Amino acid sequence: MRKFFVLCLLSMRLKAAAQKTPFELSGKTETTTYTAAIAYYENLAKTYPEAKLLTYGNTDFGKPLHLLVLSQDKVFDPVLIRKSNKRILLINNGIHPGEPEGVDASMMLARDLLKAGKLPKDVVICIIPLYNIDGSFNRTGTSRANQNGPVAYGFRGNSKNLDLNRDFIKTDSKNSAAFQLIFNTWQPEIFVDTHTSNGADYQYVMTLIPTQKDKLNPILSAYLTKTLVPDLYSGMEKLGYPMIPYVNSIGETPETGITGFIESPRYSTGYTTLHNTIGFMPETHMLKSYDLRVDATYKLLENYIRIVERDAKMIGENKRKADEAVALQKEFSLEWKLNKTEVNDLTFKGFEAGQKPSTVSGADRLYYDRTKPYTKTIKEWNKFEPAVSVQKPVAYIIPKAWDRVIALLKLNNVKLRELKTDQKIAVDSYYISDFKTGTRPYEGHYLHSAVKLNTLQQNLQYYAGDYVVYVNQPVNRYIIETLEPQATDSYFNWNFFDSILDMKEHYSAYVFEDTATELLKNNADLKSKLEAKKSADPEFAKNGAAQLDFVYKNSDYYEKTHNRYPVARLVTDVKLDLK
Known part of the structure; x- marks a missing residue:
């Protein structure tokens, strides 16, 4: 009998030890590895029926992306969860594996909620254990030279040396595609992406970047600024971790003042804003000890759960109203500027x-x-x-050849219709008249900016299988901020359409000289345009080759697709023959 008792006691101790995280077992000085984290979550899912570990897609490292779902009702179907009017909170960890507080805090938080039977009734918690799997395997203790622990940690870049927090639109990594699959399958109302800061020294352990309030839909922004953020601050103050906005100093030290952070859609919280999801990027302070940073992250995540549970009905109603408003919205902002007079x-x-x-x-x-x-x-x-705004069209028309664009739109729950037959359609076409391009690559691209456009009304030929995207959807912001070329993180600016910037045909000057002579002889308007250009531009008037090129580019010989942006705007609601 005594032997049986000892064995039971030993079994209980081993089970208790198995539920300790590597962070706790190390004396709170080490962060877990990817392999240990997944094994830990697998054990939790086996032990507690309220937990389920799912996998989605693939990553550049050859492993799927995991998602732990915590559901008090043991329902793990996102469609059924939304039908039951429950909120979904998505926590993303380890997008930068050298900033791993959220990785360790989420492991402990999931265990503690399950063990104590304290999962919220009206909130389903989804946790991505470690997003940048690739970078987590590149483990050292030196890559973040200014950071105070942990002992060893992963690297910011993934196995393609991409910063995954710049990849939410261009989607160069499989990680990003897997994340977007998770995000658009579960459609969370609140999103939290855990980080560690760089920069000045100050007393705070935790700083916070909410979704930029002015970019967010006004219904969501009002709740964010008047309720959610103030309650997060007061809650953390009570728990011994007063917070401050992310310290984005305008000068060398914070005394010079700080500015808000404007996150474009390349960033996680900029991406989630396009879907009317309120996003947060908590940033612990790099110089504080690792145990304090993990503890602050743990308590902040608890705070989110408490507030989302309390306001579950309001948050759901706000999201519903925001989706409806965006579907009807007519004007959209594409670029933003800081108001330097309001302080x-x-x-x-x-x-x-x-x-x-x-x-x-x-x-x-x-x-x-x-x-x-x-x-x-x-x-x-x-x-x-807003610095640049645009009126939405009735729809965009996209030739089926641009399959990468089509795939990303579909991944983001954009509804697309296909033309059933070949037909000519009256559209507004953009011609790219000017743009700037970076002189050095940024995240694998020579990024465009400062795009200038000329708009022409044209009757263009489209074919069966080409796509029509009506701009009457809750995801209108994603549609417009990717398809309007002048938007900061448009597909055009990320080089998806660079092939249209090349001419495919040209002319032999000595032959075209005679053709140009005939054109000018028979076309008074063209001759008048040429003379006007010569009068207005003395350098042009001296340049024979430039004048010949002018005649060519104003003739029918010049290819009409050169610099023509292939995504056209349908501005009149005409009946189309659609599948």
């Missing part, structure tokens, strides 16, 4: 900064004196305004 006062707890000689160079260098904490009022600029 807020912000109480800030920092450390005094100073200058002292560098032991490396002898020049003066910045330092912060932690023996001299202060509380000061600093300035915050956090009002953004």
